[in-house]
Amino acid sequence: MKVLVTGGAGFIGANFVHHTVRTRPDAEVTVLDALTYAGDLGSLAPVADDVAFVQGDVADAALVDGLVADADVVVHFAAESHNDNSLADPSPFVRTNLVGTFTLLEAVRRHGVRYHHISTDEVYGDLPLRDPADPSTDVKFTEETPYNPSSPYSSTKAGSDLLVRAWVRSFGVRATISNCSNNYGPYQHVEKFIPRQITNLIDGVRPKLYGAGLNVRDWIHVDDHNAAVWRIVEDGKIGETYLIGADGEESNLDVVRTLLEVFGRDAGDFDHVTDRAGHDLRYAIDSTRLRTELGWKPRYTDFREGLEATVDWYRANEAWWRPRKAETEAKYRASGQA
Ligand code: NAD
Ligand code: DAU
Secondary structure, eight states: OEEEEETTTSHHHHHHHHHHHHHOTTOEEEEEEOOOTTOOGGGGGGGGGGEEEEEOOTTOHHHHHHHHHTOSEEEEOOOOOOHHHHHHOOHHHIIIIIIIHHHHHHHHHHHTOEEEEEEEGGGGOOBOOOBTTBGGGOOOBOTTSOOOOOSHHHHHHHHHHHHHHHHHHHHOOOEEEEEEOOEESTTOOTTSHHHHHHHHHHTTOOOEEETTSOOEEEOEEHHHHHHHHHHHHHHOOTTOEEEEOOSOEEEHHHHHHHHHHHTTOOTTOOEEEOOOTTOOOBOOBOOHHHHHHHOOOOSOOOHHHHHHHHHHHHHHTHHHHHHHHHHHHHHHHHTTOO
């Protein structure tokens, strides 16, 4: 099977390529990636001999047409992915997330190629914080939750999902969509919450919490996400959306406290910094469809254990993250979030 992986030099895409090389020797993998600030060929170094790499833009119709013509399946990870960046400058988000997805859809339509679209739970907006005294707060996102995105990032992802749905219905494109919750694991850019705090702690710097830190994210290990993506590519129903999540709800404050414990630091050894504009309160995924229809279940069920393994990875791979750290923190200083 020939698999075209867009965004394969980014965090989840690179882990998907590693997972695929490890578990599917029959797959011929080609990565298409523009190598933006978020892409790193070093993330593919351990599998460099097993994959073909093409540097290019998913919105480049001629390039995409040729690559799609030669593929059996396209798994589309490439995106501008960071909410804070989308608040500073939304324009690349519109181009990559919307025009890029449109470009791929037109190519898979022309060539009759199977397409899987990687998306996010943020398309659904946010949920109220849980309150044990109020049963109406005991809710999660399902495949039926109405779209209600909050940020430029999530609105472009929502738009891209809707393009996919329209291309399935209007043109018979063979596509599936998955909306996953927050991923953690190796090769995640130091701009994101968990790697930012881990690398701060390695440097002896206090973790930075937006606002009060009460916002909740539903954490899943990146390998569990990618195992689910393969189940959907293989056996997912065309036109269907699958939510991917591992019941990993944690407040940002609790994540920071756990990291402080892992690093042997005092529980109060962190800073509150300027909150994110429009900051979503809580995400939580009901992944019943994926579990019952496709038999998927997460392997990483102990968040602390997964976090410790991730800390070990960042400790052992400083050469991978160090070149991006200073520049990333400079951006956060400029926005008052350092
Ligand atoms: P990332 O920012 O780490 O990687 C994105 C990759 O896409 C980079 O390698 C970058 O170079 C590439 N890219 C960007 N613009 C491109 C373009 N125009 N053409 C070709 N390549 C381009 O992102 P990630 O965290 O790995 O997210 C991957 C996908 O998963 C995204 O679609 C994101 O919306 C989705 N997602 C992410 C999470 C998460 O927690 N990180 C959760 C759910 C869904
Ligand atoms: O839910 C899936 C989404 O998860 C993906 O679609 C996005 O691509 C991915 O970036 C992620 O979005 P978030 O905005 O939830 O992730 P981020 O790592 O930026 O932030 C996680 C939480 O931590 C959020 O509530 C903001 C907070 N935060 C973030 C940073 C960088 C902090 O408190 N301090 C920080 O320094």
